[in-house]
Amino acid sequence: MDKHTPIYVISVAAELADMHPQTLRQYDRMGLVSPSRQGGRQRRYSRHDVETLREVQSLSKDGVSLEGIRRILELENQVDALRSRVRELMVEVQELRIDRRPAEELARIFAAGMAGEVVTMPNTYRPAPRRPDWFYGPLAIER
Numbered sequence: 105m106d107k108h109t110p111i112y113v114i115s116v117a118a119e120l121a122d123m124h125p126q127t128l129r130q131y132d133r134m135g136l137v138s139p140s141r142q143g144g145r146q147r148r149y150s151r152h153d154v155e156t157l158r159e160v161q162s163l164s165k166d167g168v169s170l171e172g173i174r175r176i177l178e179l180e181n182q183v184d185a186l187r188s189r190v191r192e193l194m195v196e197v198q199e200l201r202i203d204r205r206p207a208e209e210l211a212r213i214f215a216a217g218m219a220g221e222v223v224t225m226p227n228t229y230r231p232a233p234r235r236p237d238w239f240y241g242p243l244a245i246e247r
Contacts, residue, residue, distance in 0.1 A: 108150050109150055109151075110139060110140040110150050111150065111151075112149040113146065113147070114128055114146075114149070117139070117147075117153065120154045120157075121154050121157035121158050121161065123161060128149075128157065129147075131160065134170065135174065136160055136170070136173060137157055213225040213226075
């Protein structure tokens with residue numbers, strides 16, 4: 105079971121967070137901690153929700169306003185989402201590195217065939233350079 109699975113009723117979550125159940129209802133109305141709802145609209149809190157409630161309580165004791173707490177939680181959620189996206193991209197990059205073939209394997213050489221058509225040559229094929237006639241000079245042996 106992961107930390108986002110809703111398992112605690114409001115009384116248990118309030119006890120775990122060392123708060124009054126009415127405080128949890130107020131935080132739910134304010135959107136600070138919004139538990140999932142089961143069947144008859146009964147609130148169910150996850151371990152993550154309880155951790156968030158403890159964080160709200162700690163910030164409140166430190167003098168942070170509820171609006172400030174809301175902003176902090178919002179930014180933490182954004183950071184978590186960005187971290188998740190970075191992990192996804194890292195996996196994608198790793199998969200691309202594994203699948204990547206060396207550039208030499210992907211390189212293709214196009215040439216003119218005997219009948220003038222375009223042919224693809226193996227990437228290892230390199231034709232001998234054709235030298236101009238003046239290269240051989242007057243003393244050159246017949247080619």
